[in-house]
Amino acid sequence: xxxxxxxxxxxxxxxxxxxxxxxxxxxxxxxxxxxxxxxxxxxxxxxxxxxxxxxxxxxxxxxxxxxxxxxxxxxxxxxxxxxxxxxxxxxxxxxxxxxxxxxxxxxxxxxxx
Amino acid sequence: xxxxxxxxxxxxxxxxxxxxxxxxxxxxxxxxxxxxxxxxxxxxxxxxxxxxxxxxxxxxxxxxxxxxxxxxxxxxxxxxxxxxxxxxxxxxxxxxxxxxxxxxxxxxxxx
Numbered sequence: 001x002x003x004x005x006x007x008x009x010x011x012x013x014x015x016x017x018x019x020x021x022x023x024x025x026x027x028x029x030x031x032x033x034x035x036x037x038x039x040x041x042x043x044x045x046x047x048x049x050x051x052x053x054x055x056x057x058x059x060x061x062x063x064x065x066x067x068x069x070x071x072x073x074x075x076x077x078x079x080x081x082x083x084x085x086x087x088x089x090x091x092x093x094x095x096x097x098x099x100x101x102x103x104x105x106x107x108x109x110x111x112x113x
Numbered sequence: 114x115x116x117x118x119x120x121x122x123x124x125x126x127x128x129x130x131x132x133x134x135x136x137x138x139x140x141x142x143x144x145x146x147x148x149x150x151x152x153x154x155x156x157x158x159x160x161x162x163x164x165x166x167x168x169x170x171x172x173x174x175x176x177x178x179x180x181x182x183x184x185x186x187x188x189x190x191x192x193x194x195x196x197x198x199x200x201x202x203x204x205x206x207x208x209x210x211x212x213x214x215x216x217x218x219x220x221x222x223x224x
Contacts, residue, residue, distance in 0.1 A: 004155075031210070042201065042216040043156075050210060058211065090155060092212075099205075101146055101158030102212060109153070 002027045006091050006105035013081055013112055021076045021108045023091030029103070030096040032074040033058070034066065036087040037107075043090065049074055050096065081112040119202060123219040132189040134218040136202030137182075143205045145178055146212070147187050150199045159187075159200075192222045 004025045013019055025032065033048035035058075045058030049068040063085055065077040074093075078085060088109050092102040120135045136145070144163045148156040162169045162178045162185070169176045175188040189196055199217045206213065 033212070035214075040216065043203075043214040045211055045213070048210060056210070059213075088153065092156075099144055099161060099163060101148075101161050102156075102203075103158070104148075104155040106155045107153065 002103065004091055004093055004103050004105035006089075006108050009106065009108060011108060011110050013110070015082055015112055016080050019078050019081060019110075021078075021089060021091075021110070023074045023076065023105060024072050025074075025091075025093040025103070026072065027093065027095070027103065028071065029093035030071070032068065032091065032093045033102075034064070034074070034076050035090045035092065036060065036085075037090060038087050046076070046089075078110075081110075083112050086110060086112050119200070119215045119218045121218060122216070123221070125221045125223065126192055127223050128192060128194055130192055130222075132192050132196070132220055132222070134187045134200050134202075134220070136185045136187070136215055138185075138202075138204045138215075139183065140204075141207045142180075143207060145176075145185050146203045146205070147174075147176060147185075148201045148203060148214075150201065150217070152198075156201065189220075192220075194222050194224045196220060197222050 030051045034046040035043040037043045047066040049055045091105040094100045094102045146161045147159045150156045173190045178185045201217045203212045203214045
């Protein structure tokens with residue numbers, strides 16, 4: 001089944017403890033992106049990647065890092081999480097070259113205490 | 114930056130009625146997309162309309178796009194309780210590699 005897989009689904013952590021949220025897609029999509037969703041603010045893009053080793057900042061990149069060493073994986077790294085990073089995170093992917101909709105993962109609900 | 118603004122923020126209707134949601138955006142776009150999200154779950158792509166298209170249909174969905182007014186509407190005909198979800202418009206602006214989402218419309222369909 002074609003899908004975007006995020007792990008974990010739920011995560012509670014403490015301020016300052018480094019964490020990684022993984023994202024993997026099995027559709028050979030070039031483009032991958034991370035969003036966070038907060039009440040009243042909708043979805044905001046954190047980082048995106050056009051292809052392997054090509055990443056760029058979205059609208060809210062502060063406090064986050066990403067890497068794209070392989071086409072299928074696009075992990076989101078929080079080096080020193082803070083409570084304002086408590087949010088629902090989504091990874092998404094799509095093919096490039098033509099106009100396509102995005103495929104989203106099921107989300108990761110992160111709580112930083 | 115938020116590109117799309119949906120209207121209304123929330124909508125409650127009875128099964129069988131039609132639901133109309135509107136989206137306004139700010140910049141020139143390549144295309145506009147609509148997504149559905151069940152509570153706390155991932156977004157599901159519903160339909161995409163290109164900037165040179167004015168109307169598109171998919172099953173019970175009808176999307177219109179007016180680039181002169183920078184607005185779009187999503188019509189769900191003969192709604193069902195299973196259509197209860199949040200609906201988001203998302204724009205693909207010119208000269209960017211981003212998809213920018215609005216804040217969504219919460220649709221509740223009562224049996």
